[in-house]
Structure formats: structure tokens, C-alpha cells
Amino acid sequence: MRSFLAKLATIDEKTLTSRELQIVSYVKSNLQTIVANNMKIEKLAQEVGTGYSAIYGLLNKLNIKGYRDFSISLANDADSAEIEVAKDDENVVNKYISIIKQNYSLIEKRSLFESLKLIKNAPRIFVTYWENVLRGPAMELENFFFEQNLSVVLLDSDWDTINQRVDRIQKNDLFIFLTKYGTSKHLERIIEKIKYHGGKIIFVSGRMPTTMVSRMTDSVHTLIIDSPNTDINTLISKTLPFHYFNDLLIYHFLHANK
Structure with a gap:
């Protein structure tokens, strides 16, 4: 020994x-x-x-x-x-691969193309992160749209600010909501108000949307943020699936333009 x-x-x-x-x-x-x-x-x-x-x-x-x-x-x-x-490093890699594969299987191409159509037809885009942890993915998406010369604004869940934007909606203005859970009653009220004023909504969440949210939104993307693979005891950032979604959206946006 x-x-x-x-x-x-x-x-x-x-x-x-x-x-x-x-x-x-x-x-x-x-x-x-x-x-x-x-x-x-x-x-x-x-x-x-x-x-x-x-x-x-x-x-x-x-x-x-x-x-x-x-x-x-x-x-x-x-x-x-x-x-x-x-081995620990390998566990992290395996967990990354696992959760990306699961989201690859879950994200529907049809919904992705619906979202692309909404983006291309929107006079203005409001990228909105509902939890502070998602500010990074939201900024990434906002920066990309800005580079593409689209009219884009980055918002958080501040009640007064977001209501001011909603009150001044133009027809087909698009709100892209990034949320881990999507169960906020305030968020439901905002979505209902956007729909009432003629706006469009893309809802990207780590949970299945409520019945009300499903009915009011124009495109829904549900992500897996907690991998069910319990064999790998490793914590992975819950922002990873949102970055992956961004990359898919950006790839198809650029590919469609070509």
C-alpha cells in the first residue's frame, strides 16, 4: 500500500x-x-x-x-x-453535454422559426429578463440585435419601467421574456397588457408556462434548466440553456439572412 x-x-x-x-x-x-x-x-x-x-x-x-x-x-x-x-472536470463536461442534448431534443424548430418571423417583422424589440441571473443571456441577445441594426431595448422586471414601455406599444412591437420560472403574477399581468395593446410576445422559460401565458404568447420555448441526470453530482449554471437557446436563434437568424 x-x-x-x-x-x-x-x-x-x-x-x-x-x-x-x-x-x-x-x-x-x-x-x-x-x-x-x-x-x-x-x-x-x-x-x-x-x-x-x-x-x-x-x-x-x-x-x-x-x-x-x-x-x-x-x-x-x-x-x-x-x-x-x-474526473471532476470530466463530470462538469458531461453535465454540460447532457443538458445541451436534452434542450436540443426539446426545442422545436417550428417554434424557433415562428420566433424568427416575429423578430424580423417587429418594429421594435424589448428583450426582458425577469430574474437578475438572466441579465447575461438577455444582454447577449440585445447586443446581437443591435449589431444587426434592429431597434432593440434591454429591460428588467422593474414594474414602472416596463409599464411605461407597454403603454407606448406600437403594433407588432415584440417583447422577448427570459425567465427561469415564469410563475410571477406580475409577469402574467404584463403579458396580458402587451396583448391588449397589440404587441407580440416570445416566452422563453425554464418551466412550462401557465395556461394563461400559453394563451397570450405568440411563441413559447420551454428549456430544461435542471438536468434530470442524477448520476452526475455537479452543479451547472442555470443560464447555460438560455445561452444555448440564444446561439440557436442567432445561428438560424444569420442562416436565414444568407
């Missing part, structure tokens, strides 16, 4: 002296540095503030035969730690 940490787990740390516990604590906190610098016993003793005898006493209790074997066991532990980090 050429692993310092594995051997350490086999003994009761209460049997270690205070100086030996100091050595253990230092090694755990500085494992990669010790291995990378091929730290000699003199340097380790100096860093910990102890003598050689405490180090050899610890090794003896762990049945490690000398400082050279100790160095080898630490190198093995360092390699194992790097492998675990690599």
Missing part, C-alpha cells in the same frame, strides 16, 4: 503525538508542493518546525520504511489527487 494517506486512514490519530499531528497536517495541506519540489527531510522538518525524530517516528507508526518510501507514497497520493480532479 504505497499511499501515505491510505496508511494514515488505517490508524487512530489519537495515537499520534502533537508533533506527529503537525507533520500530518502540513503534509495534507502541502502535498502537491512537497512532491513537486521533491522536498528533502531537512526542508520538511524546517517547514513543520520539528526534528527528524518526529518524522521518522510517524513513518514507523505507519510502517513506512524510510524517507525514500515516504516520498514515493506521497507521489502516488499526488497522482491520485490529480486523477480525481480530472
